[in-house]
Amino acid sequence: MSEPLNPEQLRSFTPLNVLSEQQWRELRSQLVPQHLLAGQLLFRQGDQARTTYYLLSGELLLCGVDGQEERLQAGTAVSCHPLSPSLPRLHEARALSDASVLALDSATLGRLLTWRLAYQDLLLELAGNGEDTEWLERLLENPLFTKVPPANVRAMLERLHPIDLPADSRVLVEGESGDCCYFLKSGRAEVIRGADSARQVLAELEIGACFGEEALLSDQPRNASVTMIEAGVVLRLDRQDFFSLLKAPVVDEVSFGEAARLLGNGAQWLDVRLQDEYERSHAQHSLNMPLQLLRLKTRLLDKGKTYLCYCDSGKRSASAVFLLSQLGFSAYALRDGLDALPPIQRDALLCESGPGYLARSGGRTERSH
Structure with a gap:
């Protein structure tokens, strides 16, 4: 398996050249070249995979929707930009020689770039005043701050x-x-x-x-x-x-109706109450992860999923959403909790002995009673 590339090998690529050292560390697992044999297809026209590609070595042939062809050689000015970045893809890309490309998750890259550009002026301003900005840069690279407006961060610093x-x-x-x-x-x-x-x-x-x-x-x-x-x-x-400054923009709350729509799109209930509370009644197919254990058990969660957190008053679920946002998860809190639901909605949501799941140590998830 190839060794990950280091940032110095990638400084010529745009817009990767604006990323910080900490951001490069976050991308490290993705900085492994993907090798192509001559004639091998990289992607087709119409491809919608959320992947950003850069040509590292060799030569590619790009074929447009109008049949126009372009030969792309590694090391040229044009190759320093993402390959056919629009989705769906406007080109087919095929290797003309043995080649290698860098494939990055577009969502992760977009988040890092958005952060960098949004806060770059603030960091430069503070550095110009002689302040040590390492702590702030590391703080702001927390996924939590993708939801915090720069104006709030400035006010927070004051x-x-x-x-x-x-x-x-x-x-x-x-x-x-x-x-x-x-x-x-x-x-x-x-x-x-x-x-x-x-x-x-x-x-x-x-x-x-x-x-x-x-x-x-x-x-x-x-x-x-x-x-x-x-x-x-x-x-x-x-x-x-x-x-x-922080809680208001970060903790997203949803109504019961909005939660139902998200469930229809693949979201999952996350019950952050104690296990005794959960086993008395819970949402069907919900996962129980008590708030006090959440930080320790998030390894059992899937960052590709959206989690709908609930508790009795809404306070514990707000804490859970804030914590999950810090760790890069997509999460919402049921607004004002179970206690605020009308009886008909509460009865529709909760069951006394329906399917449920408990998160256990060692990475196990088991059915509840």
Whole structure:
């Protein structure tokens, strides 16, 4: 199998040349050349696969809908642009010699480019003022921020309060109420649940990580503690600013009718209540993934699916949608939860013992009782 290409080998390709180092790392698994034999077809006219192709080596023949032919040689100015980018394809592409191409998922590439162009001016402005922008760049590359308007990000930056913390200091304490969230600007921190013999390290936070938001969204006590492993700086964002600048554009809510339409297009219910609540009644064919376990179990979810999250009041499902958005999933919350549904809709949605699925450790999904 070929080794992935490095960014320096791809800097001549447009618009790949505007991507950041972090974005190149996100694309790394796709940066493997696809080899073609002379005469082999790459794509046909009318092809609608959402793939962006670049010619790396060799020669291709492009045949247009009008029968006009164009020979494309690697290394030329024309070959530095995507091959027949319009969908459906306007050309057939066939290798005239042994060749290689780079095939990138168009949706992923589009997301990265949109982010880069939307925030490039802001990052340049901050860098010009002598500020370290690494933490912000890494924060903004979170899929969550594809939904946050640049104006909101600018306003958020003005309202962040920096706090210098020594090693071993606690930023969050499990069980306390939450009135803010934080971003890690520098240093290292870890997320811990429990104490003494029950103490469990859940994760180490990376620069740019957002934490503490789950207590705000669910209006519940902190479900874990966060401790600095080494000295660093955290940035505090107050509750009101979090809701107006981040939660509002990120957490998409749908009505029962809109949820039914999405289900018809392949979406799946995701019940984020406790297992006991789920087993008393749940939506048929829904997957149970309690909110407190969601971050640990998202590996069981499919990023190609749309998830419809529900709970009783809508608060836990809002938390779930925010978390799933951070991880690059498509998700919606049932507006105001099950409690807001009229009895006829609630009865239509919930069943006492219909098909359901529980997400288990080890990657297993099993039928509920």
